[in-house]
Amino acid sequence: MQLFKYIDRINLMDRLIRQGHTGTQTEFARRLGLSVSRLARIVEYLKDMGAPLEYDRTRNTYYYEGEYSIQIKVDIQQLTHQ
Incomplete structure (x- = not known):
């Protein structure tokens, strides 16, 4: 499923x-x-959403300026009827 891939x-x-x-x-x-x-486009979107995302040309890597993390979780549960 595409959603899980994203x-x-x-x-x-x-x-x-x-x-x-x-x-x-x-x-x-x-x-x-x-x-x-x-x-x-994704990097710009994340920045627009408030992610303190920067690029260090010396180390050739993106980094967060300060403590930051993106977490997307999906919880699938079977519901029981009572």
Whole structure:
């Protein structure tokens, strides 16, 4: 299902950013299975939503300026009728 693929991708993106292992924009896009232009749109969207996301040209990695994390969780439960 596409929804789970997107959730996994955002969670991977967040983990790579927090670890400082995104690489260049091209490398980051490749790791996420995205085009560079699609990654750029997602980065801008996250910034618009308040994510303190920056890029360090010396280390060639995206990073969060300060403590920050994105977490998307899906909880699937079977409901019982009483």
